[in-house]
């Protein structure tokens with residue numbers, strides 16, 4: 001066994017956003033941090049997602065964590081030199097029942113602190129000329145959503161941690177065993193005061209028995225990207241529409257959602273079957289990122305379905321007016337989900353903490369959660385923008 005003499009304050013297994021957030025917060029506190037990533041660079045859910053920091057989708061219980069994370073994202077984007085666009089979002093209503101859910105959401109959440117308001121069709125179109133005006137009944141405008149390009153952001157954060165915060169990142173290093181205070185990869189061993197396991201959808205390598213009994217599952221999402229839009233065409237705010245209302249926890253308490261769900265069950269069977277709701281965002285280079293579907297289970301097909309992508313694009317065309325939706329790239333990503341919960345945090349042994357199961361909100365919540373884990377209270381500047 002090759003033992004590395006120096007002892008770290010914090011060892012993090014996994015170079016996805018959860019591991020990076022913990023490494024960032026710990027290193028900022030002056031702690032000596034090591035990150036272990038099995039691949040030559042991160043390739044998991046963190047580089048496959050939309051890059052949407054999405055407070056408006058969070059229930060009241062995690063909204064403030066999301067807002068703290070938003071603030072950290074914007075600060076880190078400046079420091080690490082990656083693009084972050086605090087352009088907000090529009091949830092578009094093309095049916096009376098969709099409008100009712102949005103109105104009920106605004107009326108019932110005033111005390112939470114969501115920074116949003118209802119817009120008329122004319123006001124909506126004034127905010128974004130990418131919105132299809134035909135049949136538009138209104139929209140929810142929210143100021144708090146931020147976009148990053150996850151591929152660029154992930155690389156920049158890795159670089160920043162190494163160069164500016166002196167974090168040791170060991171790539172091509174799969175951690176195969178943990179026995180506190182040691183983390184082991186093949187014949188190499190390191191020691192740390194605190195060990196965080198942030199292995200995302202890999203439940204098989206470390207503490208497999210614990211994951212097996214935890215009820216944690218995986219979710220596969222199909223995604224697409226267009227080429228850059230011509231002539232510097234701008235999407236403006238991120239766009240979502242009716243299907244999204246049955247997806248995010250923030251809307252779940254709305255009584256009017258039941259009627260909408262009944263209509264979708266009648267009219268949108270294929271969409272429900274593949275867990276599709278449709279969001280669109282734009283990268284710095286002008287590409288549109290489009291998704292997504294949700295297939296749950298521990299035995300997910302490695303193959304993508306064109307049926308699913310076609311359904312997503314068909315729905316997108318109902319609300320988006322863009323110069324081109326010709327697809328240049330498609331892929332899928334898999335995240336870990338703790339059903340009914342916003343995360344999975346357990347201590348399998350003294351000194352070791354598993355942080356996982358952030359589901360579809362890892363980009364939105366990781367920095368806030370990491371700050372909480374290291375003792376920061378959830379406070380942030382109250383006004384977005």
Ligand SMILES: Cc1cc2nc3c(=O)[nH]c(=O)nc-3n(C[C@H](O)[C@H](O)[C@H](O)COP(=O)(O)OP(=O)(O)OC[C@H]3O[C@@H](n4cnc5c(N)ncnc54)[C@H](O)[C@@H]3O)c2cc1C
Nearest residue numbers: 014016017018038044045046049052175200333362363364
């Ligand atoms: C298609 C898609 C779209 C999404 N869109 C959004 C969005 O817009 N906004 C949002 O908030 N969230 C979004 N999410 C969710 C978000 O991407 C995830 O919650 C988040 O990326 C999970 O981060 P993670 O660090 O847990 O996992 P990962 O990013 O998968 O990282 C885990 C890392 O651990 C490494 N690893 C695992 N085991 C070991 C080991 N034993 N030794 C060494 N390394 C190991 C892996 O190689 C991997 O790099 C989306 C997810 C997907 C898939």
